[in-house]
Amino acid sequence: MSHIFDLNNKLGEGRYGIVCKGYWGGKTVAVKRIQLHQCCNQEENAMKKLDHPNVVKFFHAESDQHFRYYCLELCDGSLDQMLSKDKDPEKFLKAHPMFLQLRNIYQLATGLEYIHKQGLIHRDLKPENVLIIKNRKNQETMKWADFGLSKQVNETEKWLAPEISKLLEDKGDKITQRGTIKSDNVNRVRMNDIIKRMLKEKPEDRINSSDVAELIYEKLVTQKPFMDLCSSDTYPSLKDIKFFLEKRVDVNFVYPEGWTPLLYLAKAKKDGDNNLVEIVRHFIKNGVNLSHTLADMRSNVLHLFCRYYKKDNLIDIIRLLIEHEMEINCKETFEDNALTILCIHYQKENLVEIITFLIQKGIDINCKDSNGDNALTLLCSNYQNENLIDIIQLLIHHGIEINSTTKGGSNALISLCQNKNVFNCKNHSETNAVIADRYKRENSIAIIRLLIHHGINVTCTDNFGDNALIYLCDNDEANNVIEIIEILIQHGIDINFNDSDGSNALILLCRWKANQNLIEMFRYLIHHGINVNWKDKNGCNALHRLCRSYQKENIIEIIRYLIQRGIDVNAKCNDGSNALHCLSGNYRNENLTEIILFLIESVIEVDCKDNNEKNALTLLCRYYQNENLIDIIQLLIQHGIDVNCKNLIGWNALHYLSRYYPNENLIEIFRLLIEHRIEINCETNENALIILLF
Structure with missing residues (x-):
């Protein structure tokens, strides 16, 4: 047996023999060696007949003068080792x-x-x-x-x-x-x-x-049909649950990752025969373990209901669980408790009642999740109903830390200014749009005043270096910006504060309020001393950002106002573009002719070229699709635009028009450019000739 038995590779040892790794029949096996006088031939013969997946396989046996050797199936370990580990x-x-x-x-x-x-x-x-x-x-x-x-x-x-x-x-x-x-x-x-x-x-x-x-x-x-019933994507009926409970199924049966029947019920589901309060009551009567948690997230049934259940009777389920000694302050892996989870996920107006009940039962009101959010910052970031102010008052009354900041440095005021929903609160009692709009304006202002009254840090900046003013101007749903900025200025915020990209409030409004009437906002900010010529890190000022983003026809009034207030009409961004470039590459309305004429009258450099050697003419021929393009080109030619301007790869106006312009007056534009001596045989750097469509 020396050729199959390796004493140097011992696997185990007992009172009557040793087990070593060995080789037999071309495979690695476990070889058990027992003294001959300890062997039992009768049972050995029986062992040779055993063939079952849950019995170690017996391959071969032989003897020498002193020992009997048994070749057995090689395994990875024992239950004893697993339990002790x-x-x-x-x-x-x-x-x-x-x-x-x-x-x-x-x-x-x-x-x-x-x-x-x-x-x-x-x-x-x-x-x-x-x-x-x-x-x-x-x-x-x-x-x-x-x-x-x-x-x-x-x-x-x-x-x-x-x-x-x-x-x-x-x-x-x-x-x-x-x-x-x-x-x-x-x-x-x-x-x-x-x-x-x-x-x-x-x-x-x-x-x-x-x-x-x-x-x-x-x-x-x-058990399996019961688990399938509870884990389905619709709520089971009380009748079906009773049927299985009468069969004494195990309500505490645990699937991999820690899922139990009740935890499955608490997951997000479509509507069904939802008598969920009574179903939970029957689980409790049958001895369900309310303290059981999922293996990874450590979520219990209270956490899951607060996260996934969206109906008004959630409060009844929570009451039922807590009345039966559910641990109210249990936290998940990411440090959320029931309160923080609700403030993220629950959007019903009876949230104020649920929070009141949780506070009465001793919930940790200042619990923070792993991101550093508490209930106040989470509500201000996520909640969208009109009674937000009532919930905030409740939390403040019970001692929530009002100046708590997240790990990202945001406080409740910053979170509020980021929340688009707070400026668009659902109003179930008003159908008149004007009244609803007035309400949401007044409500958002009232919340900000409440936070300031209770000592919120108005000038707080987050880890990106941004404050409430910056996020307010970033928020494209906020349409009561002037009133809120006025409150912020009154309480010490710097109107010339700029964000991590170097943008001040004026520039941000141009970027994110493109669908709103900006002129009143501009007048207010400039009146209060904002730097009209401030540039962001890309070298762009408010005029550049306005011409790139704003699509309303009253843009000419805003441009006129900015120029009147001293903005540098010939300022260039870092890419070499001026306001005429920005307008020509982005504005789509037919009054573009009027706007360009006004900029020309304001002494803008008409033939300015950017870092890619493009001028306003090449940009217009690439992007502008209206039939009055010919009028704009005529205007630019009259004021000295270079018709033979080529970009870095050699494209001129004819190349762009041939490729992109869709209207029938294309030939008229070609004739106009040819009359002004555009190079008709201009080749690109790829040696491609213009194909004229005459």
Whole structure:
């Protein structure tokens, strides 16, 4: 046996022999060596006949002068090693949730039942004799080992099988090969009842392998439809839930990742026969564990209902859970409690009632999540109903930290100015648009005044260096900017504050308020001393940003006002473009002719070229699609535009028109340009000639 038995690669050692890694039949095996006088030929012969996925395979046996060698299936470890490795119960349950434990127990029970049906008795049931093989997907297969190879009976008393115990008690009977002991009629029991019966202190009281296999099979057959019902995408009916509860399904059954039937019910679902309060009540009556949490997120049923359930009767479910000793301040992995979760996800107007109840029951009002948000910052960021001010008053009254900041540096005021919904509050009682608009304007201002009254830091800046003024001007839903800016200025905010991109309020309004009437906002800001010629990090001022973003026809009035207030009409961005470039490449309305004429009259440089060598003519021929393009080109030519301007790859106005202009007067524009001596045979850097469509 020296050619298959490697003493230097020992796997284990016991009282009657050692196990080493070896090789037989072209495969790696476990070779068990036992002294000859300890061997039992009768049971060895029986072992050779065993063939079951939950029994260690017996391949071969041979002897020398002193030892008997058994070639067995090589496994990855033992149940004893697995249990000793995960001594922390929480870590063990996370790695081996109830569903996996149940599957493993079922494997062991069916394997042992098979052994008994072959006329064998194991005689030494204990974790050390359960070996484990893992496949490529890390799925475990449990296998019984070490039965019948030793002649001397070596039962470990605390793991003694009930079959052995009964035989040992029958002292007058000879121990012979026999099958399983007939058990009592199987009753429907819960999984924890099965496990308790398997672990009875007295071996004779323990449930035998056949009963375990039968009970677990029945449990799987009954439990799976119940789990499927609870995990479906619609709410089950109370009738269906009662049907399964009467069958005594396990309400605390755990699937991988920690999902239980009640946790599945709390997930987001479509509407169904939603009598959810009564369903939860029945779960509680049947002993559901309310403290159970998901393995990774550590979410309990209260967390999940607060996150996913959207109906008004959420308050009844929360009351029911807390009245039955649900832990109210339990936190998820990311430090959220029920209050912070509600403030992110729940949008019903009875949120104020739910928060009132939670506060009465001792919820930590100043709980912060892993981002540093508390209930106040989360509400100001997410809530969209008109009673937001009532909830904020409630939180302040109960001592929430008003100047709490997130890890990003935002306080409640900054969060509020970022929230588009607060400027567009849902108003269920008013249908008149004018009244609704007035309400949301007044409501948002009232909230800001409330925060300031209670000491909010108005000049707070976040980690990006931005403050409430910046975010207000960024918020394209905020249409009461003037009133709010006035309040902020009164309480010390710097009107010339600029963001991390170097933009001040004037520039931001041009970028983000393109759909609003800007002229009143500009007048207010300039009146209060904002720097009209301020440039952002791209070298652009308010005039550049206005000409790039604003599409209303009153843009000419705003441009006129900015020029009157001293803006530099010939200022250039870092890319070399002036206001005429910005306008020609972006503005789409037909009054463009009038605007360009005004800029020319304001002494803008008509033939200015950007860093790509483009002028206003090439940009217009690329982007402008209206038929009055010919009039604009005529105007620019009259004021000295270079008709032969080419960009860096050699394209001139004719190239762009040939490729992009869609209107029938294209030939007239060609004639106009040719009359003004545009180079008709101009080649690009790719040596492509213009194809004229005459």
